[in-house]
Amino acid sequence: MDQLILVWVVFAAAAASMAKSKGRNIYLWIAISLMIGPFAVLIVALLKTTPRGDSEYF
Numbered sequence: 001m002d003q004l005i006l007v008w009v010v011f012a013a014a015a016a017s018m019a020k021s022k023g024r025n026i027y028l029w030i031a032i033s034l035m036i037g038p039f040a041v042l043i044v045a046l047l048k049t050t051p052r053g054d055s056e057y058f
Contacts, residue, residue: 015040023050
């Protein structure tokens with residue numbers, strides 16, 4: 001059970017990182033990822049980059 005929680009948190013971090021690089025709301029994608037898990041990573045990966053994306057990612 002602990003490993004499942006760890007994997008879910010890793011997917012949330014991955015979704016947040018990808019959302020930040022695409023100029024999306026990080027906190028929203030963390031919440032979505034905690035609800036739907038790896039599917040959120042797939043969804044955010046398919047989203048287009050906003051005009052402010054990549055330029056704010058350090």
